[in-house]
Amino acid sequence: MIDVDEVTKVYATNKGPHVVLDHVNLRIPAGTSMGILGVNGAGKSTLLRIMSGVEMPDAGQVRRQGRISWPIGFSGGFNGSLSGEENCRFVARIYDEDVDRVVGFTHEFSELGDYFYMPIKTYSSGMKGRLAFGLSMAVDFDAYLVDEVTAVGDASFQKKCREAFAERRGRSSVIMVSHQPSTIRSYCDRAAVLKQGRLTVYDSVADAEKAYHA
Amino acid sequence: MNEQTAPYDALTLRSTGRGLLVQLHVIHALILRETRTRFGESHLGYLWALIEPLLWIATVAATYVLTGSTGKPGMTMVGFVGTGIITYELFRNCQSRVMVAVSSNMPLLFYPQVQPLDMMISRVLLEYATWFSVFVIILGGDALVRGELRVDDPLLVILGLLLAGALGGSFGAALCSLTVYSNSVDKVANALLRPMMFMSGTFFALEDMPPQLADYLVFNPMLHVVELVRDGWFPTYTSTRVNAWYPSIWIGGFTILALTLERVVRPKLQVT
Numbered sequence A: 001m002i003d004v005d006e007v008t009k010v011y012a013t014n015k016g017p018h019v020v021l022d023h024v025n026l027r028i029p030a031g032t033s034m035g036i037l038g039v040n041g042a043g044k045s046t047l048l049r050i051m052s053g054v055e056m057p058d059a060g061q062v063r064r065q066g067r068i069s070w071p072i073g074f075s076g077g078f079n080g081s082l083s084g085e086e087n088c089r090f091v092a093r094i095y096d097e098d099v100d101r102v103v104g105f106t107h108e109f110s111e112l113g114d115y116f117y118m119p120i121k122t123y124s125s126g127m128k129g130r131l132a133f134g135l136s137m138a139v140d141f142d143a144y145l146v147d148e149v150t151a152v153g154d155a156s157f158q159k160k161c162r163e164a165f166a167e168r169r170g171r172s173s174v175i176m177v178s179h180q181p182s183t184i185r186s187y188c189d190r191a192a193v194l195k196q197g198r199l200t201v202y203d204s205v206a207d208a209e210k211a212y213h214a
Numbered sequence B: 001m002n003e004q005t006a007p008y009d010a011l012t013l014r015s016t017g018r019g020l021l022v023q024l025h026v027i028h029a030l031i032l033r034e035t036r037t038r039f040g041e042s043h044l045g046y047l048w049a050l051i052e053p054l055l056w057i058a059t060v061a062a063t064y065v066l067t068g069s070t071g072k073p074g075m076t077m078v079g080f081v082g083t084g085i086i087t088y089e090l091f092r093n094c095q096s097r098v099m100v101a102v103s104s105n106m107p108l109l110f111y112p113q114v115q116p117l118d119m120m121i122s123r124v125l126l127e128y129a130t131w132f133s134v135f136v137i138i139l140g141g142d143a144l145v146r147g148e149l150r151v152d153d154p155l156l157v158i159l160g161l162l163l164a165g166a167l168g169g170s171f172g173a174a175l176c177s178l179t180v181y182s183n184s185v186d187k188v189a190n191a192l193l194r195p196m197m198f199m200s201g202t203f204f205a206l207e208d209m210p211p212q213l214a215d216y217l218v219f220n221p222m223l224h225v226v227e228l229v230r231d232g233w234f235p236t237y238t239s240t241r242v243n244a245w246y247p248s249i250w251i252g253g254f255t256i257l258a259l260t261l262e263r264v265v266r267p268k269l270q271v272t
Helices: A044-052 A084-094 A099-110 A113-117 A125-138 A155-168 A181-187 A205-213 B002-038 B047-067 B077-099 B103-110 B116-146 B154-181 B185-193 B211-217 B221-233 B245-268
Strands: A002-013 A016-028 A033-037 A059-064 A143-147 A173-178 A191-195 A198-202
Touching: A002 A044, A016 A044, A033 A044, A033 A181, A033 A205, A044 A059, A044 A143, A044 A173, A084 A099, A084 A113, A084 A125, A084 B002, A099 A113, A099 A125, A125 A155, A155 A181, A173 A181, A181 A205, A191 A205, A198 A205, B002 B116, B047 B077, B047 B116, B077 B116, B077 B154, B077 B185, B077 B221, B103 B116, B116 B154, B116 B245, B154 B185, B154 B221, B154 B245, B221 B245
Parallel strands: A016 A198, A033 A173, A033 A191, A143 A173
Antiparallel strands: A002 A016, A002 A059, A191 A198
C-alpha cells in the first residue's frame, strides 16, 4: 500500500521557484496497478522518486507498507566501473535476497549474455534498461515503481516484461509513469493524469486518456 | 484516539529494529563493494596500502644513513616511522575517502535504503580494516626481523588507531556535506592538510621539540593521536603532554557538525 498525502515539491530554477507537484494525493491499495500519464517534464519521475523514498517532499508525506522497489528506469542505480553481475550482487545484498539466485535470474532475464560480466559503462541505454528491469523482477517487491523502462528492448523482450508483471498481478502493485497511453494500457487497469502539478485519478485508463489528450 | 496510539508505538519499535537490520545489510554490501573499487583500478591492488608507508620508511631510513643519525633509543627506525606514518595514513585516508563518499557513490542513492551516512560509515570501517592490517604486517614484520616483540600497552595502541580513524572520518563527513555546495572544497582541504603530515609527529617525537614550538604543536589533535600510539607501542617511550580527551573533543565537535550538515544537505541531493 502506498499513500501519497498532500505531497508538494518545488524546484528552484533560474526563473524562480517552480512547483512540480502541487498538493498531490494518491492512494494505491496493495495488489492494484496504477498508471500515471503526463507529458515530458510534468513531474512524473519526481513523483515516482518521492513515492519510493529516494527523494523527500517539501511538504506532505508518503506512507508505505510492504516492500517498495527503487524507481526502475534506464539510468541510475548502477556503478559504471563494475560489471552487471557485481551490481546485481550489491542490490541482492541490500535487499537481503539470495545473491546467487538474483544473479542467475537477472542474467537469464536480461538476455545480456557475456556483457553481463562487463563493466556497465560499456552498455547501451537499452542494455542498462534490460538489466535494471531484470534485476527488479529478481527481487520480490510488493510494489514496483516503473519509469518508462518497459519501452525497452524488442517486441519479444517487451512481451516478457508484460508476462512477468501478469504473473505478479494481484500479489504486487505496479505503478507506472509514461507519456504514452498505450504503455499504460497494457499494464494498468486504472490511470491518473499529472498536469501542471495537479494529479487527477480516473476510474479507467480510457477516461484518463481522454483527459490527457484534452 | 487510544486505539491508535498503542499499535503505533509497537510499529515504531519494530520498525526501528528492522531499520537497524536494513542498515547493517546496506553497510555490509557497501563494504564488499568498496573493497572492489578501493584499489580496483590498479594491478597491485591492496599492495599499495603497504607500499606507500614502506616508501616513507625507506626515505627516512636513507636520511638516517646520510646524516649518520641513530634514531631514538629503544625505538627501531621502522617502528618509529611506522607507528607515525600508518596512524597518520589511517586519519588521512578516512578523511579523504569519506569526503568524497557521497559524490563517488551518487548512483547508489537510487536505492531508498542507502543513505549518505551508510556510505561514510562503510568507508571508515574499510579504512580501519586496511590500516590495522598494514600496522600488524609492517610492525609485526619489524619485530620478527629483530626477533623480539614487546608491546607496552596494546590497548593504548588500539585506542590511538581508533581515534585516528574517527578524527579523519568525522572531519571528512563534515567536509562531505560542504562539497555539495562547492566542488572546490576537496581541493582546498587537500592543500591545507598537506603540511599536517609534518606537524603530527610522524617524523619527530614531541619531547625532542623545543618547548616554545611544542606549545603550539599540541593544538594539533593528530599529534596527540600519534604520540598515544607510540606511547603504547614502545616500552621506552612515554608521552607526557598528550591525552585521549583532546582529540575526542575534536571528534565530538566534527561529528555534531557533520550530522547537522547531513540533515541540511540530504534533501538537496538529487538523484537522476
